Amino acid sequence: MRNALGSVDTVLLLGGRSEIGLAIVERLVRDGVRRVVLAARDAAGGVPPVIGAAEVHLLDFDAARPETHGEVIEAAVKLVGDLDVVIPAFGVLGSQAAYDADPVAAAGAVAVNYGGHVSVGLHAARRLREQGHGTLVVLSSVAGIRVRRANFVYGSAKAGLDGFAQGLGDALHGSGAHVMVVRPGFVIGRMTEGMSPAPLSSTPGQVADAVIDGLRSGAEIVWVPGLLRAMFAVMRVLPRAVWRRMPR
Amino acid sequence: MTSFLTGWGRTAPTPARLARPGSAEQVAELLRRAPERGVAARGLGRSYGDAAQNAGGLVVDCTGLTSWSLDETTGLVTAAAGVSLHDLMAALVPRGWFVPVTPGTRHVTVGGAVAADVHGKNHHVDSSFGAHLRSLTLVTADGESRTLTPGDELFWATVGGMGLTGIITEAVFRCVPIETSRIRVDVERTRDLDHTLETMTATDDRYRYTVAWIDLLARGGRMGRSVLTRGDHAAREDLPRGADPLAFSPRSLLAAPRWAPDGLLNPVTVRAFNEAWYLKSRPGSLVQGLAPFFHPLDFVDGWNRVYGPRGFVQYQFVVPFGQEATLRRIVSRLSAEGVVSFLTVLKRFGPGTPGMLSFPLPGWTLALDIPAGQRGLAGLLRAFDERVAEAGGRVYLAKDSRMSAETMAAMYPRLAEWRKVRDGADPGGVFRTDLARRLRL
CATH class of the missing domain: 3.40.462 (Vanillyl-alcohol Oxidase; Chain A, domain 3)
Known part of the structure; x- marks a missing residue:
């Protein structure tokens, strides 16, 4: 349960090796979370340790197999009770050139980045609605706010996810459960290794800090860094001919 | 009807379905049809935190249980759980009686006073509310109404038990004679x-x-x-x-x-x-x-x-x-x-x-x-x-x-004993509150 000062007790991280996800969990534990469930592919094969939690549980989870997602949420509830914060943090980036060459791989990536989140999100939302409290943290991206030529497969999946998350948040309105949409820009980390950072990039730790602030204040949408919100207000209305020429 | 409820501190609201029974029989009826997320009892909402909330479940508003009587010779009061100390005092004081214990507000119910085992300015002399109780009536998870006295384990699991052993429907306690108000x-x-x-x-x-x-x-x-x-x-x-x-x-x-x-x-x-x-x-x-x-x-x-x-x-x-x-x-x-x-x-x-x-x-x-x-x-x-x-x-x-949950367990050494008695009275875990979830009671 969320207490009077905004601290929570349990967290479920789906994509248990995600840098951003683990950075959020680490901060939640520092803030008072005692029970952590990490769901990851081949969970037994090793997940980074979470320091300071009273209980850390591991569950096998495959984002590409939506038929198993309901069981994973149920198993997490069996382990720790009510889920205070649920963070689906799985995803694949991939290069646009590779997707252009391999449409099957592109469809697979979209199935994870969008389809996997839809399935996990709906299962989690059902549980949060029943329990009358809890927050689903959806890791969207500015890549989905206006999709660019340079990564439109990834961007379009994020666009879908962002719209899904907003709709789900509205559907849960009045139930006691919340959805928080997080829109980072370029995040410097394992996922973007070898790529040169875009302007207004951030680190997983900075994204996690923003998520913690947002959870505390009950924010519905969080931009990381905050300046991206103003920037994308402009980007969204740029003429197509200009947008098309954006370098990356 | 679904409502968002908080305690007196107005923090951490959660939604619950509210029911306001008018009799102990109606309380029992509600318990026989208890929902998956369980049942919590609520009085006038003066607990500061989440003791009378039940996210996603049923909250039984006991303020509809309002009958009471005074035995003028012994000072014994028999009061339904929803009677407030305010109403009791308004009627008792002019007749020369005062409640044995009052917290800093009159706006608490008798049921809440028992469940929190409230204390007042006379604790150093008179102890807390539970010390003045003769008996209690508790509707347990099975819908049975049980009369408990201080000889019963369940009595002392209920006094101070934060409403988690059952729904208190009535209490009998001794009042003090006063000459003036x-x-x-x-x-x-x-x-x-x-x-x-x-x-x-x-x-x-x-x-x-x-x-x-x-x-x-x-x-x-x-x-x-x-x-x-x-x-x-x-x-x-x-x-x-x-x-x-x-x-x-x-x-x-x-x-x-x-x-x-x-x-x-x-x-x-x-x-x-x-x-x-x-x-x-x-x-x-x-x-x-x-x-x-x-x-x-x-x-x-x-x-x-x-x-x-x-x-x-x-x-x-x-x-x-x-x-x-x-x-x-x-x-x-x-x-x-x-x-x-x-x-x-x-x-x-x-x-x-x-x-x-x-x-x-x-x-x-x-x-x-x-x-x-x-x-x-x-x-x-x-x-x-x-x-x-x-x-x-x-x-x-x-x-x-x-x-x-961990700190609470360290502070209440009799928690394990309480859990055993509670589990006996409520094996299916019907009584649940946000406080109980947070503290893993």
């Missing part, structure tokens, strides 16, 4: 914390009712300066001739505004208030009505709104006698941090009841209100929790809204 009060001011503790230790036993109000914002040599008010029921000869000795018609004089901004209570306003209060409380004796003596805050309807939309946290702990060092450290830390608390109250407790989760134990109890938005509050209170637990003390569940 006034209190003869002695007021004294103390210089600092040591002086406060000394004076209370030396003089408490001379009075039935005692309490100290501490100015937490006073620093340095004045840290812990207090206003002590001690009193006894006034005798007829204490009143001016011609006064109606048992007149009692308490009501609230004003209502707090529907909305107050965050930060209305800040170091500046509270310091000014504390200073005024300290200076206004002139040492001496006076005769006061029951309501201003016991329930000064009841004069302002909805005073909890003054803390603004983010609400507030009440922190009340007790440490055993001999652990004054812990009390001193906490008071000096609060004073050093400039924690904005007005009406911080210090009280000496006498012996507790056998209630397994009852709060009071012989020692010092300090209660303070803090705006929930105060920076660094979570860490500060966590540090206090540890100190209190180490000293063999505990935090009051009826006021708690933020403790962790």
